[in-house]
Amino acid sequence: GYYYNEYLRSDWRYTLSSTDVTNIDDDASLYIKEQAGTTTLSSLGHTLLYDERDSKIEPSRGYYLKLGTEFAGLGGSEQFVRATTSAGKYFKLAEDTVLMFGASAGYMWGYSDRKISITQRFYLGGDTLRGFEDAGVSPRDKATRDPLGGLWQYTGTANLTFPVGAPKEMGIKGKLFVDAGGIGKTDSSVPSSKVYSSSAPRMSIGTGVIWTSPMGPINIDLAVPVIKKDYDETEFFRLNFGTRF
Secondary structure, three states: OEEOOOOEEEEEEEEEEEEEEOOOOOOOOHHHHOOOEEEEEEEEEEEEEEEOOOOOOOOOOEEEEEEEEEEEOOOOOOOEEEEEEEEEEEEEEEOOEEEEEEEEEEEEEEOOOOOOOHHHOEOEOOOOOOOEOOOOEOOEEOOOOOEOOEOEEEEEEEEEEEEOOOOHHHOEEEEEEEEEEEEOOOOOOOOHHHEEOOOOOEEEEEEEEEEEEOOEEEEEEEEEEEEOOOOOOEOOEEEEEOOOO
């Protein structure tokens, strides 16, 4: 990667990986069983980031815009193009009180009549949509409720961080947040009549604590879904490390 100037950065990456799908449960989805075996990913990716935030770890002012592309098919069995974008804006409301708005979207498509593997598709939940389990929001096999992944997704978030009265040097803050997002249809090789699927938005509200520890930010999130589908999988508590970006 390299900088064009103080704010604009370009990064390139090459990925070579092998994924072996084995030991599938007997009662798993037929569409997961079809994924058994080894696939190889050989891809070239590019990310363009414009970042005017005052800090990468604890921003209080500024904004960022991020565009990403990935082309898979430089050899290997995976053949697809993935495009992603995200943006965030930060407002300092008072000392150590920051309001953040963010959004992201992604879309992928295959070519040469190749199916896109379940392991490469989009899933929402966990850090990307708090209040829902990892892959908790996804098209699902009606027979088994297994997540199959979607070919596009979108998310939005509003996040308020504030002091909780602890000494500043402890690095502990509280937060309130609202997350929303949706996901598109799965690969066209799966009949729509066999799948639960809806691109309608889901939404959750929550609170939590951020501790800026010597090892980096540690987040404790408590979230409740307020808009969901019956087949979505939810969670109330989540512990994670790092900064949402």
